[in-house]
Amino acid sequence: MKNNIRVERAIKNMTQEELANQVGVSRQTINTIESNKYIPSTLLALKIARVFGKPVEDIFSLDETDLK
Amino acid sequence: MSTNYLFPYKTRWLGLILILVHIPVKLWWDARYPGGYDHNIPYVEGEVTPLFSPPHLFYIATTLMVLVGLFLIAFSKEKIEDEQIAQLRLDSLRWAIYLNYAILLFSLIFTQGGNSKHFLTLNIWLPLLFFILRFQWVLYRLNRSAKPE
Numbered sequence: 001m002k003n004n005i006r007v008e009r010a011i012k013n014m015t016q017e018e019l020a021n022q023v024g025v026s027r028q029t030i031n032t033i034e035s036n037k038y039i040p041s042t043l044l045a046l047k048i049a050r051v052f053g054k055p056v057e058d059i060f061s062l063d064e065t066d067l068k
Numbered sequence: 069m070s071t072n073y074l075f076p077y078k079t080r081w082l083g084l085i086l087i088l089v090h091i092p093v094k095l096w097w098d099a100r101y102p103g104g105y106d107h108n109i110p111y112v113e114g115e116v117t118p119l120f121s122p123p124h125l126f127y128i129a130t131t132l133m134v135l136v137g138l139f140l141i142a143f144s145k146e147k148i149e150d151e152q153i154a155q156l157r158l159d160s161l162r163w164a165i166y167l168n169y170a171i172l173l174f175s176l177i178f179t180q181g182g183n184s185k186h187f188l189t190l191n192i193w194l195p196l197l198f199f200i201l202r203f204q205w206v207l208y209r210l211n212r213s214a215k216p217e
Binding site: 027043 | 150151210
């Protein structure tokens with residue numbers, strides 16, 4: 001699964017720490033999601049999308065390896 | 069979020085204190101009863117150890133104190149207990165159970181009689197200890213990989 005959290009954060013001029021606080025996780029978790037090491041739960045994905053004011057599909061998308 | 073049945077964050081310090089406190093207790097007991105007891109379950113073949121006799125009290129003051137200490141350390145929350153931490157916790161717990169049963173199977177095959185008792189003693193704290201070590205190790209790796217921006 002891919003995501004563009006890093007881009008969205010840059011648009012909003014927001015640090016990992018600030019995003020983490022808003023969705024109630026640690027900064028490390030935001031970091032591992034951004035570097036595609038950790039796949040968030042649906043709940044967390046929805047919370048992150050809400051912070052950016054966009055539908056979840058605009059932030060997260062499937063990549064080819066997920067479709068196999 | 070769902071309930072996760074963990075102890076509060078600060079409980080880990082209580083656990084650590086229990087483990088540290090058991091050291092002077094053990095030393096004091098060794099001085100009082102030279103060549104006395106080890107950390108084993110107070111069980112002698114063909115004998116009944118009376119409740120709250122010196123060996124039994126020693127067992128409570130050392131083995132059980134360490135056990136409760138390890139338990140509190142293992143199952144206290146992290147500062148921010150989020151879903152990734154929960155996943156790492158579960159993963160470490162799985163490895164601890166694997167290792168525990170590997171050792172148990174090994175001991176069932178290769179030991180007999182009294183020696184099995186030592187493995188039972190080992191079984192009391194080994195899964196908890198391995199879980200704590202493995203969990204702390206993955207947390208350390210997680211923190212190291214997530215460098216500050």
